Amino acid sequence: MEKTQFKLLGVMSGTSLDGIDILAVKFDFNSGTSYEILHAATIPYDKTWKKKLSSAINLKEQELKSLNREYTQYLGGVLNNFITKNKLHNLDAICSHGHTVKHEPQNKYTLQIGNLRELAQITGNTLVCNFRVQDVKLGGQGAPLVPIGDQMLFSEYNYCLNLGGFANISTEEKNQRIAYDICAVNTVLNYYAGKMAMEYDEGGKLAASGREIPGLLEKLNTIKFYDEKPPKSLGIEWVNREILPLLSNYEENIPDILHTYIKHIAFQISEVVKNSSEVKVLVTGGGTFNDFLMRELGRKSSAEFVIPSAELINFKEALIFAFLGALKLRGENNVLKSVTGAKKDHSSGVIFNP
Known part of the structure; x- marks a missing residue:
C-alpha cells in the first residue's frame, strides 16, 4: 500500500548566506495534500563559513571536493543538534537542497555541496538530496524547483x-x-x-x-x-x-x-x-x-x-524541499518540464539510506 503520511525534515541553504533553514513537517496525502509544521529554525553561518561559501565558486576541483566533505560533516552536526533539541523520532527522511556553489545549466552542470551519502550516515536517517542534477541532465535549467x-x-x-x-x-x-x-x-x-x-x-x-x-x-x-x-x-x-x-x-x-x-x-x-x-x-x-x-x-x-x-515567509522553501522529498519517496514527479525546460516531467533527487 502506498505511503500517505510522512514526517520529514526540509533543509535549505540559499545564495544570500543567511544560514541553514531547517523545518520539521508532517505531510498527509490522504485527501489532497495537507501539511503541519512541527518545528523550524535558521542556523546562521559564522564568519568562517560565510567566507568559505562565498568564495567557493573560485575553487579548483579538488578543493571543491574537500569543501564538499567538510560542509557535509558540518551540516550533519547542525541537523543532529536540531533533531536532538526538538526530540524528533521516526523521521521518514531528511530532504536537503544542499548549498549551491555553481549553477551552469548551459553547460549541463550544477553543484550543490552537502549532498554526499555521508550525510545519511552521520544523521542515521534516509536522505533525499541532489534535486537539481537530473533536471540539468535532461536539458532543464535545474531551477526553480519550488513551483x-x-x-x-x-x-x-x-x-x-x-x-x-x-x-x-x-x-x-x-x-x-x-x-x-x-x-x-x-x-x-x-x-x-x-x-x-x-x-x-x-x-x-x-x-x-x-x-x-x-x-x-x-x-x-x-x-x-x-x-x-x-x-x-x-x-x-x-x-x-x-x-x-x-x-x-x-x-x-x-x-x-x-x-x-x-x-x-x-x-x-x-x-x-x-x-x-x-x-x-x-x-x-x-x-x-x-x-x-x-x-x-x-x-x-x-x-x-x-x-x-x-x-511561512522564512521557511517556505525548506517546506517545499521536504515536499519534493515526499514526492520522490512516493515515486511521483516533483519537477515540471513547463518550469525548467527539461525534456519531460520527472521524479528528481537521489535517495541514500543510512
Missing part, C-alpha cells in the same frame, strides 16, 4: 513570489505551471549592506534614506536577461558579471545604490505580475521584511501582495 509545491500547496494565489537571494515567481499559464527567476535581490542588497558593516539593511531603512541615482535605473533595466523568455534562471555568476560592475561606479554612496536597486527590483517584478486589484500574490523569503521594497512594490502595482506568517 510544484506552489501548485499543490498554495493554489489559491495567482502568483507565488519569493524574495530571497533572487526573486523568483511561479504562476499558471495556459493550464500549466511556469516559473522563473526575475532578478537578483538579497545577493545584491546584502553585498552592499556588508560594505556598511551590516549583515543586511533592516527594514530597508538605509535604502529608504537614499536617493535614486540618475541614469542607473535605466541601465539596470536594459540588461538582456530581462527580455529573455522563460524558462530562465540566475546564479551568483550572473550577478558578478552583469550587476556589480554597473553598481561599482557609485560606491561612494551605498544608500543611493540600495535605493536605486530596490526600485529596479520593484520595476522588474511589476513587469511580470498582472496589474490588477483582483490578483493575489503570496510573498515569501527574507526580502519580504524589507519594508521599503514592499512599499515600492505596492507603488508600482495594484495587485494584492499577501504577506503570510513569519514562519
Whole structure:
C-alpha cells in the first residue's frame, strides 16, 4: 500500500548566506495534500563559513571536493543538534537542497555541496538530496524547483513570489505551471549592506534614506536577461558579471545604490505580475521584511501582495524541499518540464539510506 503520511525534515541553504533553514513537517496525502509544521529554525553561518561559501565558486576541483566533505560533516552536526533539541523520532527522511556553489545549466552542470551519502550516515536517517542534477541532465535549467509545491500547496494565489537571494515567481499559464527567476535581490542588497558593516539593511531603512541615482535605473533595466523568455534562471555568476560592475561606479554612496536597486527590483517584478486589484500574490523569503521594497512594490502595482506568517515567509522553501522529498519517496514527479525546460516531467533527487 502506498505511503500517505510522512514526517520529514526540509533543509535549505540559499545564495544570500543567511544560514541553514531547517523545518520539521508532517505531510498527509490522504485527501489532497495537507501539511503541519512541527518545528523550524535558521542556523546562521559564522564568519568562517560565510567566507568559505562565498568564495567557493573560485575553487579548483579538488578543493571543491574537500569543501564538499567538510560542509557535509558540518551540516550533519547542525541537523543532529536540531533533531536532538526538538526530540524528533521516526523521521521518514531528511530532504536537503544542499548549498549551491555553481549553477551552469548551459553547460549541463550544477553543484550543490552537502549532498554526499555521508550525510545519511552521520544523521542515521534516509536522505533525499541532489534535486537539481537530473533536471540539468535532461536539458532543464535545474531551477526553480519550488513551483510544484506552489501548485499543490498554495493554489489559491495567482502568483507565488519569493524574495530571497533572487526573486523568483511561479504562476499558471495556459493550464500549466511556469516559473522563473526575475532578478537578483538579497545577493545584491546584502553585498552592499556588508560594505556598511551590516549583515543586511533592516527594514530597508538605509535604502529608504537614499536617493535614486540618475541614469542607473535605466541601465539596470536594459540588461538582456530581462527580455529573455522563460524558462530562465540566475546564479551568483550572473550577478558578478552583469550587476556589480554597473553598481561599482557609485560606491561612494551605498544608500543611493540600495535605493536605486530596490526600485529596479520593484520595476522588474511589476513587469511580470498582472496589474490588477483582483490578483493575489503570496510573498515569501527574507526580502519580504524589507519594508521599503514592499512599499515600492505596492507603488508600482495594484495587485494584492499577501504577506503570510513569519514562519511561512522564512521557511517556505525548506517546506517545499521536504515536499519534493515526499514526492520522490512516493515515486511521483516533483519537477515540471513547463518550469525548467527539461525534456519531460520527472521524479528528481537521489535517495541514500543510512
